[in-house]
Amino acid sequence: DVKVTQSSRYLVKRTGEKVFLECVQDMDHENMFWYRQDPGLGLRLIYFSYDVKMKEKGDIPEGYSVSREKKERFSLILESASTNQTSMYLCASSPPGQGRDSYEQYFGPGTRLTVT
Amino acid sequence: AQSVTQLDSQVPVFEEAPVELRCNYSSSVSVYLFWYVQYPNQGLQLLLKYLSGSTLVKGINGFEAEFNKSQTSFHLRKPSVHISDTAEYFCAVSGFTGNQFYFGTGTSLTVIP
Secondary structure (H helix, E strand, O other): OOOEEEOOOEEEEOOOOOEEEEEEEOOOOOEEEEEEEEOOOEEEEEEEEOOOOOOEEOOOOOOEEEEEEEOOEEEEEEOOOOHHHOEEEEEEEEOOOOOOOOOOOEEOOOEEEEEO | OOEEEOOOOEEEEEOOOOEEEOOEEEOOOOEEEEEEEEOOOOOEEEEEEEOOOOOEEEOHHHOEEEEEOOOOEEEEEEOOOOHHHOEEEEEEEEEOOOOOEEEOOOEEEEEEO
8 A cells, every 4th residue: 555644744834934734655756746626716826846856836836845865755845934824734655657657646634824 | 738627626426426517628638636534633634636548547445536627526425425525525636747736615515424
């Protein structure tokens, strides 16, 4: 079974703090993704990575950065958290496809981040 | 570019009744299609996928979906729902020409006892 884990299920941070969300997958997948999920908006892609040290912007990268130093780990960084970044963050991984394409994405349980 | 429209944001249905969750997509290229389910406080889990071949796809938990290319639809169906099917359902599309993987806005299915 593919396993994607995220470092925290719930996180509360203050405005202006630097926030790290960690994601680890154990299936040796090349592709990893970060989404945010908001009611009525579905999932929106923030960043994705198709290889170590490679990253591509998704649809809403503003206010976020990512790091992929090892194949199994993909970190999402909020440089200076703001209240409009309160959301559910979902990490996913997939076997190689063409860029963002993949046959299937495997998701972690999500991190519910609240910025106060 | 692709996009996905889930026509119903909420669908209430009585237990043991049939259900259909609608999904339409727009794309100028051929696509792969997916349905995911999200149970409360969990990540997304793949229900089924269409890559090629038979247009009727069967998935887990008794769900099935039919790919209709002329209507650009991929509706999800189950003949008899159970309380445990209460969840959020997402339709997704991926293009195999190097384009993007998009999710719909989701349909909340509530099964009423």
